[in-house]
Amino acid sequence: KAGVTQTPRYLIKTRGQQVTLSCSPISGHRSVSWYQQTPGQGLQFLFEYFSETQRNKGNFPGRFSGRQFSNSRSEMNVSTLELGDSALYLCASSSGQGDYTQYFGPGTRLTVL
């Protein structure tokens, strides 16, 4: 089985812009979760989608949003970028039912200038 894929791998944006990141889960997985990794805060949960519905949400401002499509692919959007949004954004997928192990993609490195 192919693993979790994320595009793009690297992204450079300027303050005030918006960005969309994409994640394709492992085939058959219906749950997609997003995490932010920064040196200061570590790995933090953003949100989780299951069957096109946001099922769980972390403590991030409304500038961070996401969606999931009928094929389970997910996108994450960050609007009005701030310098502090520079981070590695990780997507993880799981079956969403029964097996709770999450498998991570390689991440998207976002740099905000």
Add this chain to the structure above:
Amino acid sequence: DQQVKQNSPSLSVQEGRISILNCDYTNSMFDYFLWYKKYPAEGPTFLISISSIKDKNEDGRFTVFLNKSAKHLSLHIVPSQPGDSAVYFCAASALKGNEKLTFGTGTRLTIIP
């Protein structure tokens, strides 16, 4: 409030010996625990998990022990190999439809040849 703690930021172990990584948690609702290995600028790689109904789980060179009364888990790697050098994260979740993982801050393991 750090609900999952890895108190050792780094650990060095001789090749061939046992590596023991520790993790403590405070939230008694956590009932599923995972260990991930991570290289810089890559996504975490799943190693092993344990449900709170068990106190031990083995997979090859990796064994995870869970002490629920002490809210403590540990990962044993035997024998340690140079390729095991990475940052190790423990993560926890409270199941029942909750895919959110809470991560520890990580322990950098260095295997000395």
